[in-house]
Amino acid sequence: MSKVLRKKGVSLGAVLLAIMLTITACGSGGGGGSKSAALPDLDGRYTPDPSTPAWKLDTKKETTDLTWYVNADWWNTDFGKDTVTKKIKEDLNINIKFITGDDTKLNTFFAGGDMPDIITVFDSNSAVAQKASTWALPLNDLAEKYDPYFNQVAAKDTMNWFQQKDGKTYGYPDYSNTQADYDSGTIPAKTAFIIRQDVYEAIGKPSMKTPEEFESAMEKIKSQFPQLIPFGFNSIGTGTGSLGDVLQDYLGVPLEDKDGKFYNRNLDEDYLTWLKTLNTVYRNGDISDDSFADDGTAFEEKVKSGKYATIMLDGVPQQGGNLQTFMTNNPEDKYIAVDGPQSTVGNQPTLNQSGITGWMINYITKKAKDPAKAIQVFTYLLSDEGQALVNFGIEGETYKKNSDGTVEFLPAVKELQLTNSDKFKKDYRMGEFIFFGHDRYKALNKDSSPEAIKQMQEWGNGKLKPHFILENINPDQGTAEARSLSAIDTTWNTTLVSLIRSKTDDDFNKTLDAYKKFLDDNNWSKIVDIRSEKMQANREKLGIK
Numbered sequence: 001m002s003k004v005l006r007k008k009g010v011s012l013g014a015v016l017l018a019i020m021l022t023i024t025a026c027g028s029g030g031g032g033g034s035k036s037a038a039l040p041d042l043d044g045r046y047t048p049d050p051s052t053p054a055w056k057l058d059t060k061k062e063t064t065d066l067t068w069y070v071n072a073d074w075w076n077t078d079f080g081k082d083t084v085t086k087k088i089k090e091d092l093n094i095n096i097k098f099i100t101g102d103d104t105k106l107n108t109f110f111a112g113g114d115m116p117d118i119i120t121v122f123d124s125n126s127a128v129a130q131k132a133s134t135w136a137l138p139l140n141d142l143a144e145k146y147d148p149y150f151n152q153v154a155a156k157d158t159m160n161w162f163q164q165k166d167g168k169t170y171g172y173p174d175y176s177n178t179q180a181d182y183d184s185g186t187i188p189a190k191t192a193f194i195i196r197q198d199v200y201e202a203i204g205k206p207s208m209k210t211p212e213e214f215e216s217a218m219e220k221i222k223s224q225f226p227q228l229i230p231f232g233f234n235s236i237g238t239g240t241g242s243l244g245d246v247l248q249d250y251l252g253v254p255l256e257d258k259d260g261k262f263y264n265r266n267l268d269e270d271y272l273t274w275l276k277t278l279n280t281v282y283r284n285g286d287i288s289d290d291s292f293a294d295d296g297t298a299f300e301e302k303v304k305s306g307k308y309a310t311i312m313l314d315g316v317p318q319q320g321g322n323l324q325t326f327m328t329n330n331p332e333d334k335y336i337a338v339d340g341p342q343s344t345v346g347n348q349p350t351l352n353q354s355g356i357t358g359w360m361i362n363y364i365t366k367k368a369k370d371p372a373k374a375i376q377v378f379t380y381l382l383s384d385e386g387q388a389l390v391n392f393g394i395e396g397e398t399y400k401k402n403s404d405g406t407v408e409f410l411p412a413v414k415e416l417q418l419t420n421s422d423k424f425k426k427d428y429r430m431g432e433f434i435f436f437g438h439d440r441y442k443a444l445n446k447d448s449s450p451e452a453i454k455q456m457q458e459w460g461n462g463k464l465k466p467h468f469i470l471e472n473i474n475p476d477q478g479t480a481e482a483r484s485l486s487a488i489d490t491t492w493n494t495t496l497v498s499l500i501r502s503k504t505d506d507d508f509n510k511t512l513d514a515y516k517k518f519l520d521d522n523n524w525s526k527i528v529d530i531r532s533e534k535m536q537a538n539r540e541k542l543g544i545k
Helices: 003-008 012-029 083-092 103-112 139-146 156-161 179-184 197-202 211-224 245-251 269-283 296-305 320-329 371-382 384-392 411-419 421-427 451-459 480-500 505-521 524-542
Strands: 064-070 094-100 118-121 171-173 191-196 229-233 308-314 335-337 361-364 399-401 407-409
Touching: 064 371, 083 094, 083 371, 083 384, 103 118, 139 371, 156 171, 156 524, 191 197, 191 245, 191 451, 197 211, 197 335, 211 229, 211 269, 211 308, 229 269, 229 296, 245 269, 245 308, 269 480, 269 505, 296 308, 296 320, 320 335, 320 411, 320 421, 320 451, 335 451, 361 371, 371 384, 384 407, 407 411, 411 421, 480 505, 480 524
Parallel strands: 064 094, 064 118, 229 308
Antiparallel strands: 118 361, 171 361, 191 308, 191 335, 399 407
């Protein structure tokens, strides 16, 4: 669910229920379902050609105005001012008005019927995504009527993954990684345990793999660097920051039980051993209470200023600018990835990535004023040409191609990236316009990632493992089990914080027992059954044995 929703403390269940009811009403009232979507004719604008992107064929003279809603208030709404969006505007002859907001604002679109042309959401398990056939146009039909070249740039596995019961696909995500992408080795890790290099060297580059070694290292940091916070982690808010599934992946907690059914990783003994360790570290004064209250902005400011000695970091690429700022402002120092906490039972890390579900999911609504132009935007951004633009800019202006097929930024662009990441983003926006982004293109340019995170990404080589079987396995929205799961997730998030902040071992055990009882009292066994069934469905969909 959106960061916005979490920040505002809105009742998750209430909002989802409201959205679902509104969408259902909208769908039934408007004769929902793909069959009602009559696509307008092209009226001679161009003749679709499977071998040519439609945006290159379209003869429409007047500029098309598109409204694009992004369900995140942090999205940069500028369009046409930087190198990337200026080129998109020119090539496609469009103006895009971006609107941003939270789930409540999203719901107002469905309630009022004044829908934008394109909608981007972040939860493929949400009611909005599950009911997409009632308010969005099928990409299959759009491609067939307006732009068959779309089928050449859209990944078949991804289209199949998002296929709904009517056999059609309505949304397309960014960073959808298929098994082939994992096998290629071009996907970088996004998780790392990092430490300031000056701190690491000053305390003697100790091993921090076992609970005892970790506790000892934190004590050395506090003794030698009292101005720093020995251990930090991503903002928790109402989630788990990087101390939930991210830490579990880092420790290699199993994804399923021995029978291939859902496994409650929160109660894994190996993971709980490390939570007890973090509790000891907290009681020793090596974790700041502020870290539990900091929002994303406060966390990022501490990363920028190097306030944390060590960080269990999720979203390495997203923190690239902040880590680069610290590195630029401290030429003799930087954060580096090292082997941090490791499994006490010998499991290897199984770091996650965005998976086949990806992250942002983009839809063209039934109210789109020019659906032909809208699918052209999707095709353009998914194509090699569009991906080169959003990742590298314009050849000869911002980058050059090498004889081995790789690319590199031109010197002035590289210099700006290294010395002024904020201006680099504002002027060029390379790597920022990510609606259809994919890491395979970033891999062509060693400059795509800031210098500050390259070592961290290299550290993660060989540690990624697909989590496909765990994707989209929650109970359907609106069911009793979904409401129970929402309560359980909320309870776990507060339980996790309470465990780490326990004053005694006895408090730790009582808190854990209370969580287990909450599971028993809230339909947990039924939720496990549903998740296990959906895991089996995922295996069958992907051909996993």
